[in-house]
Amino acid sequence: MEEIEPSMGSNSRQYSPPNDAVDASSSLSQSETFMVGFLVVNVVGLRHYQGTISGREIVGLVRDELNPYDENAIKVLNMRSVQVGYIERFVAAVLSPLIDAGLITIEGIVPKPQGKGSRFRIPCQVHIFARIEEFESVKRAITTGGLQLISENNASFTLSEAMAVKEKKSVIAEKSVDEIFKLLDLKVSNEGMSNALEPPKKIIKSELFSHQKDGLGWLVSRENSCGLPPFWEEKNGVYVNELTNYQIDTRPEPLRGGIFADDMGLGKTLTLLSLIAFDKWNHDANSSSNIDVEGDEGLGEEESIPLLGKKSKRGRGTKKTENSRKKKKVVDINANKVGKIANLEPKTTLIVCPPSVFSSWITQLEEHTRKKTFKVYMYYGERTQNAKELQKHDIVLTTYSTLASEESWEESPIKKIEWRRVILDEAHVIKNVNTQQSRAVANLNAKRRWAVTGTPVQNNSFDLFSLVAFLKFEPLSNKSLWNSLIQRPLAQGDEKGFSRLQVLMATISLRRTKDKGLVGLPSKTIETCFIELREEERRVYDQMEEEAKKIVKGYISDESVVRNYSTVLSILVRLRQICTDLNLCPADLRALFPPSQIEDVKNNPILLTKLLSVLQDGEDFDCPICISPPTDIVITCCAHIFCESCILRTLKQTKPVCPMCRHALQESDLFKAPPDSTQTSPSEGSPSSSSKVAALLKLLSASRDESPFSKSIIFSQFRKMLLLLEEPLKEAGFKVVRLDGSMNAKKRAQVIKEFGIPTPEGGPTILLASLKASNAGINLTAASRVYLLEPWWNPAVEEQAMDRVHRIGQKDDVTIVRLIARNSIEERILQLQENKRVLAKKVFSRRGLKDQREINRGDLRALMNL
Template sequence: MVEERDPVDVFMSLDRWPLSPLEDEEETDTVAAREMYMVGFVIVNVVGLQYYTGSISGREIVGLQREPLNQYDSNAIKVLNTRSVQVGHIERSAAMVLAPLLDANVITIDGIVPKVARQGNRYKLPCQVHIFARFEAFEIVKSAITNGGLYLIGENNPSFTLSEAQVVKEKRSTLEGRDVDEIFKLLDDKVSKKEELKPLEPPKNIIKSKLLLHQNEALWWLVQREISEELPPFWEEKEGNYVNVLTNYSTDKKPEPIRGGIFADDMGLGKTLTLLSLIALDKCGDVISSIKSGHLSSQRDDGLDEEEDTWAASFSKRNRRGTDSRNTDISRKKQKTEQIHTLHVKGKTVFSPDRRSANSNSGPTLVVCPPAVFSTWTSQIEEHTKPGSLKSYIYYGERTGDASELENYDIVLTTYSILASEDTWIDSPIKKIEWWRVILDEAHVIKNANAQQSRAVNNLKANRRWAVTGTPIQNNSFDLYSLMAFLRFEPLSIKSYWNSLIQRPLAQGDEKGVSRLQVLMSTMSLRRTKEKALTGLPSKSIETFVVELSGDEREIYDQMESEAKKIVNQYISSDSSMKNYWTVLSVIVRLRQICVDSALCPADLRSLLPSNKIGDVQSNPQLLEKMLSALQDDEGIDCPICIFPPTNGVITCCGHIFCKSCILKTIKRAKACCPLCRHPLTESDLFICPPEASNAANSGSSSTASSKVIALLKLLVASRDESPGRKSIVFSQFRKLLLLLEEPLKAAGFKILRLDGSMNAKKRCQVIKEFEIPAPEGPTILLASLKASGAGINLTAASRVYLMEPWWNPAVEEQAMDRVHRIGQKEDVKIVRMIARSTIEERILELQEKKKLLARKAFMKKSSQDQREISVNDLRTLMHL
């Protein structure tokens, strides 16, 4: 049995503390999302080459990565080659100047080692470090670099033309003189010439359900990716060596193929069943061998059940290079029926075969997912596979510490938080195993590359890697960088390459950025929408129902928005919007709550806003308590140390929320500062969460129903009159609203259920099963938290969805909608979005459209439309500044 490690120990031992806990939840104003332009470049040395195995083959782009916990130099910047292998460090004198600017998110840097003959000291190499910043920060950056003793070569310097940067040279020379976009064009041409998707049936002795055509084709694509022997994208063989044409890195060792990719089919298309079919094929090694060789028998042995063998024949014989391949019959002996027995594992009962197939040369598959998705995987295994054919284990809660035990299973299910908590464990069984396959379900969870759970999944050892999500882009294109890092897609798995080739062109509105992104997606992902893949699926319509605020509501809203604009504008103008992000968030949350129901807000709304200047936040305990109370109304906030909802929550003077025990242990260590912003902290800087006013706030009583609640009741009654048995789901981000709705809905004669983040996985499953009971015996209304119900569950019993407020990340809304509109839905689905007129809600819709446009373009063929990445202007848009 593994021993639970103190989460503070885990957090304090991280290579790099996360920038903000909100980066896992929402888009933040990170450097990568801003418009960065080249200030100039400096020429420095890469030193310490003798201590590292990485090599530079001349005129090569290199990755530059901060290493703040380096025991010899806290300003260290390490240098990586294309293969993510360390070459050395930027010399100490230069790192001392650049590191503070990097840590403050003022600059980003790229590195290029020019093609020069190695002379003099063989333990160092010259390197051009190109420096990028926002225009308004140019003078600060120039001054810091010059005062630090570095010679900055700017645009007005005659030596500027010597820069190897893409932004200076319209064409970056490669070994054959091709520019970057020509390289991407060649990759796009190669992808477009690949054969079309073909249907492949799963083994019927394991998968008992019939797959739909799009699932059969997805299975074929998954198998082809896993058995590929092709060179990875951007690699070419030249005279016995292998060269990455993007970076000019050369090696005599053949790079491993990328066996995996992004499975990005629309939500509700049955990706889990397709993945189970892929895992089932692991137990049929002879078939995989046949697929690899390009031959698969269409005949069967007389002793084999025809139904169990037709799946093999569905994979047609392929011709290679225009020549006919021989029709080689591969005889297959019918596998003996495996003895099934019940196995009790750590309090969990699973059905398992007595042993693995003798033909299987694979190992276990690790599935990483949010806890709410456990029920989906277990129910799908039960529903679609023959009993005992796949052996599964849930690595969660009380769990084994024996790696050899886990290797006996076909599927091991765990969560992102478990991986994060065990990332620093030397004896973690998860880390000891070289997994045959790792599947990240709901892979958008790792969109923040700085988060501990993202680093944890990247550290897993695996032969095959899959990122599975219907929403790979939730906020901006930088969401994809974390997936590229997980998939080991060199060189774009290194952040500096991603910034240079993809992120920066997008941020500057350069159409080349969108074009390159589209090529990457067509290379690495499979994406089909429900409209194209499921012609028989009932329709889905989305309508916006505009609600007029009452006179009292409008007066309160306008007054609050006027004051909010002042404080948000002050934060933006002082470039401190991230430092005081919690205060800004609380202001925006309150505006959104007024749009829904002012009963969600405290009576003294004005006390939420600092009266004069930002410093008031740090000196007013009562204000801090109010801020914490505001944030608690917003679901999804976790303690950044233990990655769970805060227990005995406290808020720091700098506005960050932690468990009381976690932050107390942290500040007693060597670093007595906030783990998120590094503000100095003592125990007197912590403020306890005020007791929940459950009797008043959560009683469900209100003197007057809000305009939105009244409108919702009218819509629900009209729907019931039209079809008495119709089921509806009311989604809201605010748990308190769900509680407020219970009384008026019951008074109107509705049978209701509630599903929110306060419930454990078992309780949620119980609610979902009860909701499936047909009316009139069963309930007709489900009050559901937007996030608690947004992933991995099936709510097809309903055909009407009401969104009480918009969420600025459209992918969260889409996930909630697609719990209803998915395989298994028999009725036409209608989505109603409740929007308060002339409020922040309308401006949130504007932001949603920007994000949807980028997500759509990523999967389109190349276009010449201009696309500007979302930036700090989002706050100005929200506040109508």
């Protein structure tokens, strides 16, 4: 669960914490929310908005903080996100302060109308959810505000239309939610797998593996779907969404796209290029004439795209083409229909990816496609402002940050185009649905949408909501409904939440893993090497942990973990640094801890600066606004950290409050970071002598004796640690290169190229790599051994880094060695990782599930050994 505020409704402004550690500790401090009761209110202002409501229907309630006429405004949207009106002003005046304070979340349902009703107002039930410990204060605030709250001890409570109440009733008139999901599951199971496809040889020169051909078939069938989207049914000429009871007269658009979630290293990029090539071949062929569905007469042999049987093996596609050309369908869709609309539909694909993946797409295009078959435009840095120029290309490549920077620019050419398809590569980047880059991609105009990621669940099931929102998968793209049907049951340990999520993922995603032996990769072995800390390391660690326990215990007891997340982060970072090397920590460790009272911290700029210095040493936090490693770091008077440009822009565009805790904030309340000492070499006279480094050198020497020409990668999250390691490694006779987040894309590419030079030819034997700078979009198959100096909070980040080595192209068996300090926070992080790994696996499993709760504050206690 990624939300900082203890709220889960669609209305409140929620922000992901700046790293997975605090993600754990903040969500960890968040109790489950339960229904306090409901209000019967009116939706007003109907004549000013286009949205309509035709019967009993779930509606979205969205806090409208920037409304110039009412600072407490709450918008009402129907399930297609079209505004219907507003909640009555006097009701909003009571509820909005509670929402803004993170005390409640609200959900709305319009009951079945009695008679014709009014043209100017619609009755609506507003269901209020809060943590149990907040129940009394919430009830008191609502009653004091003059509203009548109908709670469980009120006879009228049974009239509630909330799912939380209806599911407890013994008889439900309508089809139950789980019956609806079971029917969808049955439908998906009956449909079975799509037929495998060959890409057009005129464009794609590489041979696809069998699983890639299967994947291409699935992608093409999804893109050309003509069926009703999930949960929709036609009843007497009217289209009804069974989950929300929303009704329309026009047929809803098919859901064309989905989540392509194959494991990292299985060749998703080539499969996607084959999809674009298939489309281009189809488009070009249809420009002059329609496709002959009965055969491929008139096409060159290389142009033929036959269907493959499910049992076809890799490398046999061409032979099968030659022997069975008479009655081959190009694809299991109405090809003539596609041909007729090809010239009317857009042809350009927009690919959005992190900067580190840019070069990978260029490389893959060069390796797998024939020259001059694709026209590609890189919309990055200096770029055109002409939309027509972009539309001349088959592929436009851009980055998330580029889109985010243009989100408020109405004249952006990206916004003026209706794209053939949008592909989000490394789509887990948008796991926080409230960030600027998430909003920017969600607002793109596209016929087809693909979220591509090998790690769709990094922390918890809410990571998937942002992907569902991007896909426009109505009605679950409405946060209120997602919370009601999936997130809240999950948080409360109800297995219904898991089973619904599994059905949903089976409906819209494709995931295959490397453990199925799909591509015959060499083996991957993960070993854990436990290290005993030296006497001095153990003494400092134990002393630090005792101090840390007192502080964190106080935060937990007074419910202030979220408010003090940066302090909690600094504590956790320091404990982990001691486990790796004492040289990472300054001598005056105690002085780095702020007093337990946040008020003292607010009034101590020197301490704030010092605290920031601590946080700069690690890579394990992002700016909560852009969800990227912060640049020009500032810390607020309320101890929250942002990029300077992000927080200044936010303060200008919205109310002058901290996005994290809503504390009043002015530019004078921001404090600049000290110079980043990690960009320079460590001071002389401080060679690393830690237990871990000694163990690492021993392991590397043994590996060299066994295989002199093998290459190794050493991952650490601390840039300073990479610098500390250079000298002892060189003294031990290793040739070393380094790759970290301080390098630009050109420098990184140069380091990777140098590391690829074979050892006998003078190439490096060791790459010192920053974990986050090397966990996506690069190929490091030159190495066969990987050493992880510290465990990462999020196992998905580690797995991404490992899979830079263990992927298509790797010829040797791969060994991963994790160095873990015994009797320390690192052992407890391993357990936290396992919990997240199990969750991610279960989301895509179709087997029954036992009770599994989301992360709670107990995990923070476990990390601190409380």
